[in-house]
Amino acid sequence: MTAPKRVVHLTTVHHPYDPRIYHKECLSLYNAGLDVTLIAQVDTETAQDKPIKHIPVKTYTSRFKRMIFGTIEAYKKAKTLDADVYHFHDPELLPAAWLLKRKNNVVIYDIHEDYVTSIMQKEYMSTPVKKVIASTYKYMEKFFSREMELCLAEKYYKDIYPRGKCILNYPTINENFINHNRNDAPLEDKLLYTGNVSHVRGALIHAKIPLIDESVSVHFVGKCPSDLADEMYAVAGNKKDNLEIEGIDRFIEKEDMEARYLSRNWLAGIALFPPTEHYMKKELTKFFEYMNAGLPIICSNFPVWKEFVETYECGIAVDPYDESEIKQAIEYLRNNQDVAKRMGENGRKAVMKYLNWHTEENKLITWYDQLTNQSMQKDRAE
Incomplete structure (x- = not known):
């Protein structure tokens, strides 16, 4: 019997039980039979009776420390898992995800926001600083994500990322x-x-x-x-x-x-x-x-x-x-x-x-199958 494909979701920014990451994507993949692990911040408030394996990383109050030390910790823990698919959710993890990419695996960048306009509306930064950061982010994103798959949470992001796959953030039916x-x-x-x-x-x-x-x-x-x-x-x-x-x-x-x-x-x-x-x-x-x-x-x-x-x-x-x-x-x-x-x-x-997660769940699972099968075929060809 073939072992289930190993999937690792990574975030150093979002809560470990974020609705899109945990309740939609991780649980859908887990229920489809994949081996799913979540690398995310320590949870101090919620009972630990969740079905998804959670590997905690340190929570930092300093954004700068999180971006440096949190990213390094997430990368080290992700690398030891040797996953078939790494699916990450934060721009600051781009360098770590780039290092995790190999010829025989899949790396997915889940784009939750239009990050350029998000940077430009930050109230705690001056306009010149925001412009520099937005421009730097665009360059970094283009460089690091060249061999990654792009997962889009919003329809209009397709205008920005034409090659991205829309897995929209519709609700689970309650x-x-x-x-x-x-x-x-x-x-x-x-x-x-x-x-x-x-x-x-x-x-x-x-x-x-x-x-x-x-x-x-x-x-x-x-x-x-x-x-x-x-x-x-x-x-x-x-x-x-x-x-x-x-x-x-x-x-x-x-x-x-x-x-x-x-x-x-x-x-x-x-x-x-x-x-x-x-x-x-x-x-x-x-x-x-x-x-x-x-x-x-x-x-x-x-x-x-x-x-x-x-x-x-x-x-x-x-x-x-x-x-x-x-x-x-x-x-x-x-x-x-x-x-x-x-x-x-x-x-x-x-x-x-129409507007429910079930339709997006099917798209996500089918897309994972396609990506991992393509990756296996490439590996055999080499």
């Missing part, structure tokens, strides 16, 4: 969401935001919502730096009690986040981001997660986002800087709950039919 009937009770004056909380993801716009509509509370479920949480409470002023921030300085596990969707009869899921080149063309993962849970979406009116919610009839797009438009959208859903519930159901049906 049976609890399917069985959750939102028609049984009135919707509450509560808005939900899930995922990491940051300035560029609209934290301060969202924090202002209780001042725009005083009957509404906003609940954040995702990692939020404590200094940003303080800033958000300050923005909300005398309505700060209408903000609930769960995840201050800590990661929220996928299962816990999904439980929050079912904990209330939310009015809508929100994504009122300020306009940045990095996000304006993205179909946000949180869109699919809101839709999966049957929530209508209130989002910024970027052309791609507006077209998305209108195509699936699952939400309302507004100017994120126009308080009257935001208020009108909230009032419309509150006063037309049958419409709000129908929008949520439209979104859920779209996820069930």
